[in-house]
Amino acid sequence: MPTIDRFGQLRVVIYPNDHRPAHVHVMGRGLEVVIDLNCPKGPPRLRENFGFPRREITHVCAVLQSRLSELCTAWERIHG
Numbered sequence: 001m002p003t004i005d006r007f008g009q010l011r012v013v014i015y016p017n018d019h020r021p022a023h024v025h026v027m028g029r030g031l032e033v034v035i036d037l038n039c040p041k042g043p044p045r046l047r048e049n050f051g052f053p054r055r056e057i058t059h060v061c062a063v064l065q066s067r068l069s070e071l072c073t074a075w076e077r078i079h080g
Contacts, residue, residue: 004074022075039072
């Protein structure tokens with residue numbers, strides 16, 4: 001699974017065989033959250049949560065928004 005980015009103890013993953021719409025999996029500490037990117041302008045929105053506290057999801061979405069252009073470009077590069 002290609003790690004596209006990292007921040008703190010978390011890594012941002014885009015699976016090459018995944019489906020649209022553009023989204024990322026953010027993982028760390030045995031937790032995972034799936035965030036729709038809403039390319040090209042966002043905002044990133046929660047799709048699925050597997051254990052992250054709400055406060056941390058808000059932080060994750062803010063970080064993803066600040067890196068949205070790069071993440072959308074990575075999604076298109078991987079999925080064409």
